[in-house]
Amino acid sequence: MEDLALDALPAEGLDVSDPSIFAQNLQGPIFERLRREDPVHYCSKSPYGPYWSVTRYKDIIEVDSNHGAFSSAGATSLDEVRAKGVSADATPIGGFLSMDPPGHGAQRKIVTPALAPSNLVKFQDLIRERTRGVLGTLPIGEEFDWAKTVSVELTMLMLATLLGFPSEGRLRLKRWSDIIAGVPGDGVVESWEQRDQELKEMARTFLMLRDERRAQEPASDLLSIMAHSPEGQALSDMEFASNVSILIVGGNDTTRNSMSATVMSFHENPGEWAKLKANPAMIDSAVSEIIRCHTPIMSQGRRATQDYELGGKTIRKGDKVMMWYISGNRDETAIRDADRFIIDRQNPRHHLSFGFGIHRCLGNRLADMQLRILLEEILAQGWSRIEVTQPPQFAQSSSVRGVRSLPVRIHP
Amino acid sequence: MPKVTYIEASGAEHFVDAPTGLSAMEVAIDNSIPGIDGDCGGQAACATCHVFVDEAWSEEVGGPSAHEAQMLELAEGAQQNSRLACQINFRSDWDGLVLRMPAAQF
Numbered sequence: 247m248e249d250l251a252l253d254a255l256p257a258e259g260l261d262v263s264d265p266s267i268f269a270q271n272l273q274g275p276i277f278e279r280l281r282r283e284d285p286v287h288y289c290s291k292s293p294y295g296p297y298w299s300v301t302r303y304k305d306i307i308e309v310d311s312n313h314g315a316f317s318s319a320g321a322t323s324l325d326e327v328r329a330k331g332v333s334a335d336a337t338p339i340g341g342f343l344s345m346d347p348p349g350h351g352a353q354r355k356i357v358t359p360a361l362a363p364s365n366l367v368k369f370q371d372l373i374r375e376r377t378r379g380v381l382g383t384l385p386i387g388e389e390f391d392w393a394k395t396v397s398v399e400l401t402m403l404m405l406a407t408l409l410g411f412p413s414e415g416r417l418r419l420k421r422w423s424d425i426i427a428g429v430p431g432d433g434v435v436e437s438w439e440q441r442d443q444e445l446k447e448m449a450r451t452f453l454m455l456r457d458e459r460r461a462q463e464p465a466s467d468l469l470s471i472m473a474h475s476p477e478g479q480a481l482s483d484m485e486f487a488s489n490v491s492i493l494i495v496g497g498n499d500t501t502r503n504s505m506s507a508t509v510m511s512f513h514e515n516p517g518e519w520a521k522l523k524a525n526p527a528m529i530d531s532a533v534s535e536i537i538r539c540h541t542p543i544m545s546q547g548r549r550a551t552q553d554y555e556l557g558g559k560t561i562r563k564g565d566k567v568m569m570w571y572i573s574g575n576r577d578e579t580a581i582r583d584a585d586r587f588i589i590d591r592q593n594p595r596h597h598l599s600f601g602f603g604i605h606r607c608l609g610n611r612l613a614d615m616q617l618r619i620l621l622e623e624i625l626a627q628g629w630s631r632i633e634v635t636q637p638p639q640f641a642q643s644s645s646v647r648g649v650r651s652l653p654v655r656i657h658p
Numbered sequence: 659m660p661k662v663t664y665i666e667a668s669g670a671e672h673f674v675d676a677p678t679g680l681s682a683m684e685v686a687i688d689n690s691i692p693g694i695d696g697d698c699g700g701q702a703a704c705a706t707c708h709v710f711v712d713e714a715w716s717e718e719v720g721g722p723s724a725h726e727a728q729m730l731e732l733a734e735g736a737q738q739n740s741r742l743a744c745q746i747n748f749r750s751d752w753d754g755l756v757l758r759m760p761a762a763q764f
Contacts, residue, residue: 307698307701307703310703311698311701311702311703311725347728351731354732358732358734362734362764363734363761363762363763363764364734364735364761364762593687593699595695595696595697595706596697596698596699597697600697600704602698602701602703602704603703603729604728604729604732606703606704606705606732611762611764
């Protein structure tokens with residue numbers, strides 16, 4: 247793959263849709279070359295059909311904030327089978343993320359209050375207590391998998407609480423998240439049919455929980471809010487399940503992988519770890535820098551609703567357009583020393599990881615809060631460092647930058 | 659140069675010189691005023707520089723554009739006098755302008 251990136255651009259265009267690029271963590275030099283030589287790049291042939299790659303910071307913001315010219319309807323992932331499924335009765339995924347106004351706004355507003363800063367404050371102590379609990383039981387001086395023991399556990403506990411999902415069944419949320427984000431051959435999904443079956447099981451489970459909530463008094467968890475609000479009640483069963491799917495992925499893959507990225511980033515940059523230990527006031531900007539450098543959601547797709555000039559190219563009405571946030575976050579023309587991890591950089595919040603415009607990440611404040619508390623509590627443990635002992639395993643996906651395993655050893 | 663006051667949700671006041679031609683978001687960031695994030699760098703694409711324009715000034719400053727209003731719908735606690743600071747460009751005769759910030763940006 248590395249050789250391909252260094253070769254001349256093939257006539258039909260360089261194809262970055264291959265998920266194995268990301269599983270091998272080879273995307274860096276490929277996107278660097280696209281940004282330099284052909285920042286708005288057409289690939290005429292891929293397993294998912296032709297598509298454009300938008301790789302520069304400014305161009306990505308332009309596409310992302312123009313929902314009139316670039317529609318999200320059913321087009322947010324490269325592989326559209328992933329969103330729609332293979333059969334007519336498949337459970338769709340994506341919810342309001344794959345919708346345009348006015349439907350988008352109406353459905354987004356159902357869940358917005360639960361994720362607003364004023365509501366999140368209520369979860370702060372609980373998150374801290376759990377984080378401290380999980381960190382306090384970690385083995386010192388022995389190798390273990392940080393991704394599984396810390397990242398998955400903390401994220402699942404929080405997501406179960408926020409959704410109002412039974413805590414003891416929280417690992418099912420992780421399974422569904424992997425299934426929703428997955429494609430056949432990625433190690434989790436074996437076939438589209440098997441994936442559909444598991445999505446149906448997810449839908450059934452949540453519809454049952456919704457009915458239970460309807461019989462109860464309204465509460466502040468998301469399932470209760472969706473069960474009781476008039477707008478939530480207006481959702482069909484399929485719309486409801488579809489919106490649950492986006493909350494599961496949004497609340498899971500993102501924070502889980504950022505928690506692993508936290509350890510990876512500081513392992514690779516011991517100088518930055520020393521800086522943070524000497525000055526914990528840098529935690530907030532460190533959190534933004536981790537999210538920028540890792541870019542847990544690497545890409546989002548759109549479909550052009552009109553001909554559109556971008557970066558000297560003409561995108562045609564109906565064309566598929568992929569925004570590569572992971573590339574924009576490395577754009578030297580927008581971010582100085584973009585390839586380096588610098589926890590006290592100027593304007594650390596200027597990154598693309600949450601997207602822009604009406605689809606901007608709804609959970610961004612929850613993510614900031616969870617990661618801030620994680621860093622605060624890691625510092626409070628007084629460990630000298632967390633060493634990554636073997637190379638991390640990345641997920642086979644062009645959408646979610648998943649860290650499947652992260653073997654580490656904590657040094658006292 | 660007009661003098662502008664930013665007031666945090668806590669009540670903390672910040673008096674600054676506002677060079678004309680700069681936006682209220684840029685001036686806040688340049689002066690390290692807490693409570694304005696400006697994540698998108700001024701494209702009206704994120705709603706993290708939400709401010710309330712003081713009543714006495716709301717007519718002078720004016721209302722949001724259609725695009726801006728759409729982003730303000732994503733902001734928590736938006737009101738009639740809400741604007742995105744990145745879309746407010748200071749004018750030389752706006753001496754004494756007062757902008758208030760919400761408890762948190764969303």
